[in-house]
Amino acid sequence: xxxxxxxxxxYLGLSVxxxxxxxxxxxxxxxxxxxxxxxxxxxxxxxxxxxxVAFYALIVLGFGAAISAGVARKTLKSVSWGVFxxxxxxxxxxxxxxxxxxxxxxxxxxxxxxxxxxxxLSYTAIRCFIMCRETIDGPRPxxxxxxxxxxxxxxxxxxxxxxxxxxxxxxxxxxxxxxxTGFARIGWGAAVFLVLRAAVAQAxxxxxxxxxxxxxxxxxxxxxRAFLVLYLDFAGYTEIAIxxxxxxGIRMPENFRYPFLARSMQEFWQRWHLSLGxxxxxxxxxxxxxxxxxxxxxxxxxxVIVGLWHRFALPYFLWGIGHGAGLALGMYLRKxxxxxxxxxxxxxxAMTMIENGAGWLFxxxxxxxxxxxxxxxxxxxxGRYILSLVGGG
Amino acid sequence: MTxxxxxxxxxxxxxxxxxxxxxxxxxxxxxxxxxxVLNAMPFDWALPAYAEF
Numbered sequence: 001x002x003x004x005x006x007x008x009x010x011y012l013g014l015s016v017x018x019x020x021x022x023x024x025x026x027x028x029x030x031x032x033x034x035x036x037x038x039x040x041x042x043x044x045x046x047x048x049x050x051x052x053v054a055f056y057a058l059i060v061l062g063f064g065a066a067i068s069a070g071v072a073r074k075t076l077k078s079v080s081w082g083v084f085x086x087x088x089x090x091x092x093x094x095x096x097x098x099x100x101x102x103x104x105x106x107x108x109x110x111x112x113x114x115x116x117x118x119x120x121l122s123y124t125a126i127r128c129f130i131m132c133r134e135t136i137d138g139p140r141p142x143x144x145x146x147x148x149x150x151x152x153x154x155x156x157x158x159x160x161x162x163x164x165x166x167x168x169x170x171x172x173x174x175x176x177x178x179x180x181t182g183f184a185r186i187g188w189g190a191a192v193f194l195v196l197r198a199a200v201a202q203a204x205x206x207x208x209x210x211x212x213x214x215x216x217x218x219x220x221x222x223x224x225r226a227f228l229v230l231y232l233d234f235a236g237y238t239e240i241a242i243x244x245x246x247x248x249g250i251r252m253p254e255n256f257r258y259p260f261l262a263r264s265m266q267e268f269w270q271r272w273h274l275s276l277g278x279x280x281x282x283x284x285x286x287x288x289x290x291x292x293x294x295x296x297x298x299x300x301x302x303x304v305i306v307g308l309w310h311r312f313a314l315p316y317f318l319w320g321i322g323h324g325a326g327l328a329l330g331m332y333l334r335k336x337x338x339x340x341x342x343x344x345x346x347x348x349x350a351m352t353m354i355e356n357g358a359g360w361l362f363x364x365x366x367x368x369x370x371x372x373x374x375x376x377x378x379x380x381x382x383g384r385y386i387l388s389l390v391g392g393g
Numbered sequence: 394m395t396x397x398x399x400x401x402x403x404x405x406x407x408x409x410x411x412x413x414x415x416x417x418x419x420x421x422x423x424x425x426x427x428x429x430v431l432n433a434m435p436f437d438w439a440l441p442a443y444a445e446f
Contacts, residue, residue: 006434181416184423191426195433 008240011041011153012186016174016247024172031144031170034248038151048093052086052121053150056128059083060146063135073136080132083125088312090121120157122309124150126279130163133283141168154244158237160255161275171249182246189239197232200225219388226375227368231259234273253278263359265326266334268367280306296331300324310374315382319374326366 015037022030042050066076127149134141141149141164148167155162171178238255245252253275262268269277280302288298300321307320347355369389376382411417 177416180423181419184420184426186426187424187430188419188422188426191429195429 011037012244012247019248020174028144031148031167035144035147035151038148038153038156041153042151042156049120053124056083056124057147057150059128060131060135060141061143063132064140067135067140076136077133080129080136083128083132084309087122087125087309091312122311123155123157123159123161126161126309127163129283130161130279134163134165139168152245152250154248154250155241155252158234158241159275160238160241160253161279162253166245166250166252174247174249178246178249182243185239185243185246187243189236189241189243191236192232193236193240197229197236200232201229216389216391219385223368223372223389224364226372227364230371230375260364261360262363263356264363265323265330265366268363269323269327272367276306296328299331300328303327307374314379315374315376318382319370322366322370322373 015034019030019033022033024030039050042053063076063080067073131141131146131149145164145167149162149164152167235256242252242254255274257271257274259268259272262271269280284302284305285295285298288301289295292298292301301324303324304317304320307316307318307323310316310319369386373382373385376385
């Protein structure tokens, strides 16, 4: 892992000065350079992935052509959901195709190229959807903005989720503040992603630490440890992605806001994977509320869909049901409590502390269990894991 | 209070503001992060290790 990071560091160290050395008088030149270096890296990883990305980019351009041809926006909005259909097929992609690039055989040793590549494709599909919607609702991204957003190597694998917006107006010059912040965030992200995560995971690289047969207590400890590993993995990667983007004058959205402080499911999703939360709010929750009228139903359905977006498999479907049900129940209980309790009734500090503590413990345990359940290799293992938590493993 | 004490107080306030600023925390984490990463890196981490590519 560390060795692969040194490769990225070299790649970045060479491409950043070259990027800023290019004349700013022709704005497209720098972006074109970034596209070229990103495509080169993707090609080295897997030409197959690059072909899939090209396919998705063509879909966005096709939407642009359809708008120009006068196709109804409402029809195009419905059709845009179709970009997620190919994700059903990626489960069947032979691993050889994913490792056919120059870096492929090496990458499979370090992180499991399959998971890495599949994650990249899930993010590619969601980027495609957002850019299709940007094309329909405006402002319509240019071809270069579209391609930049698809291939930018900093955020390719796991976001933060964004359409073409961050690539619309990259900075004209690299400010000292951006350079220092970018460099610092890459450093901290790399330490979290490569060193701290490995220390907590004890050299496990997949995030699935395996079922510990030594009893219920051990199963619970492993649950929290696996969730911490997931956070270090995801947050560390995001730090590197945001820092890398900053070095190119691109501002990506933030993705985390101290998720381990969350005291409810609602608060958890206001702190965890913020860019996905924004996507859910804009494209799933609000339209579903408009369709069904009930926010509880809308949030439940939105998370079932998001579960399947993560991976088209039964454990993730159940993950979506778990999160959706938790959020819907929280929403219902809050509404009921607001109706019953007079607004002015103050709570004692001790009561507030107990409520917050219980809420925190429940939220952390619930999301950790769901996360570990969803990342199980198969539904049988996931079931045995749940049993192990209640002493039946 | 003397003028010197006032200046010192201002400097202390400024230093505290800088230390508490989110930017300072980002930079500090960055320095710590790079130390951890460079410490974990093998000595042969330069380009020749990738000659096989």
